[in-house]
Amino acid sequence: MSYKTIRRQVISSAIASTISSAWLGIDSAHAAEDSLSAKFSRNKLYFGSAVRIEQVMAEQDLRAVVLRECDCLTPEVALKWDAVEASPGAFDFRSMDGLTNFALANKKQLHGHTLLWHKSIPHWAASSLVEKGGWTLVQRYFQAVLSRYGHAIAQWDVVNEPIETGHRMDGLRNSPFLQAFGVDYIARALWEARQLAPQAKLMINEFGLEYDLRVEHDRRYLFLKLLERLKHAGVPLDGVGLQAHLDLSKGVLPADVLGRFLKDIADLGLFIVISELDVKEYEYVLPVVQRDARVADETRRYLDVALGQPAVRGVTTWGLSDRHSWLRVTKDDFARYPDAWKDGSSPGVNRGLPFDYSFKPKPMYRAIAEADLRRR
Ligand code: XIL
Numbered sequence: 001m002s003y004k005t006i007r008r009q010v011i012s013s014a015i016a017s018t019i020s021s022a023w024l025g026i027d028s029a030h031a032a033e034d035s036l037s038a039k040f041s042r043n044k045l046y047f048g049s050a051v052r053i054e055q056v057m058a059e060q061d062l063r064a065v066v067l068r069e070c071d072c073l074t075p076e077v078a079l080k081w082d083a084v085e086a087s088p089g090a091f092d093f094r095s096m097d098g099l100t101n102f103a104l105a106n107k108k109q110l111h112g113h114t115l116l117w118h119k120s121i122p123h124w125a126a127s128s129l130v131e132k133g134g135w136t137l138v139q140r141y142f143q144a145v146l147s148r149y150g151h152a153i154a155q156w157d158v159v160n161e162p163i164e165t166g167h168r169m170d171g172l173r174n175s176p177f178l179q180a181f182g183v184d185y186i187a188r189a190l191w192e193a194r195q196l197a198p199q200a201k202l203m204i205n206e207f208g209l210e211y212d213l214r215v216e217h218d219r220r221y222l223f224l225k226l227l228e229r230l231k232h233a234g235v236p237l238d239g240v241g242l243q244a245h246l247d248l249s250k251g252v253l254p255a256d257v258l259g260r261f262l263k264d265i266a267d268l269g270l271f272i273v274i275s276e277l278d279v280k281e282y283e284y285v286l287p288v289v290q291r292d293a294r295v296a297d298e299t300r301r302y303l304d305v306a307l308g309q310p311a312v313r314g315v316t317t318w319g320l321s322d323r324h325s326w327l328r329v330t331k332d333d334f335a336r337y338p339d340a341w342k343d344g345s346s347p348g349v350n351r352g353l354p355f356d357y358s359f360k361p362k363p364m365y366r367a368i369a370e371a372d373l374r375r376r
Pocket of ligand 1: 076077160243276326
């Protein structure tokens with residue numbers, strides 16, 4: 001289907017009040033030669049960010065950076081089940097239509113995040129899933145979003161965060177989905193998605209797979225076993241999202257272990273995307289210059305390994321500026337460093353994204369920008 005046809009379809013199906021050229025956010029500025037988008041695409045990679053369309057439209061500085069730097073946009077919230085179906089059968093597509101129209105108008109790709117996630121089940125659905133016919137609720141939600149966006153969105157996180165250690169030998173999270181539908185729910189969800197969106201690339205997205213910690217070793221092993229089982233059973237799984245929420249309290253990134261893990265995934269015939277990159281800081285008491293250097297170094301270490309793996313197709317950060325980060329400085333962080341933030345840096349703000357609060361690029365931006373040079 002052509003770009004124009006898709007655009008016409010999505011726009012015509014969008015709710016009329018959201019349609020105006022202002023909402024489309026068309027900007028004549030083209031991506032500059034040295035943008036992350038340009039640099040990454042020279043290496044056949046994409047760069048992207050999670051966004052909320054309401055913020056993109058309301059904040060001009062954010063919009064400019066999205067337009068300049070990103071090839072691919074991930075809805076931070078708008079596609080999640082509790083966001084589109086807050087009450088049974090009453091679908092609200094306004095936010096996702098807005099993002100889709102913005103993306104199509106500005107020639108940005110979209111990453112479909114996320115269908116089944118234990119943290120985004122609408123309240124009303126939680127208890128109904130285990131009742132007889134519970135799967136029809138999943139089907140209705142899949143049908144609604146995949147029939148509306150299946151043509152405009154090339155890749156989908158069908159299942160998010162299915163692994164949890166300490167409960168079961170197979171490492172599957174004891175989620176409402178597992179409780180309601182048994183261990184086959186992942187395969188079932190992937191088949192369902194394949195049927196509704198035959199062209200789309202189908203993925204599983206997971207976190208906590210980076211560090212040299214016992215629990216993360218276990219998570220890597222269990223995740224690989226899950227992928228292996230699905231591939232051997234012929235389940236339609238095309239790719240994997242590695243969230244990469246890096247964390248400076250977790251020690252040194254083990255490059256060799258990480259490299260092998262990525263290769264093991266690639267050897268299963270799966271492509272990989274780095275889907276939610278950001279860095280949680282630890283020593284907030286340090287001068288800002290040092291904090292920013294640490295965040296950048298961690299990013300560099302991770303991307304050096306990740307972009308060395310040819311199966312990796314792109315990198316998405318979970319937001320662009322510290323203003324919008326989902327990472328919060330915790331009570332523990334404050335307790336550890338009561339004197340932090342006395343230097344005038346914004347209190348309570350984690351500096352783990354490429355742009356600061358007022359959209360000045362930080363050393364992390366440079367670490368990402370230079371990552372393309374190191375791609376083999
Ligand atoms: C987060 C959003 O950033 C928050 O704004 C929202 O309240 C909860 O979800 N892993 C994921 C993302 O897969 O969907 C989460 O996003 C962050 C962790």
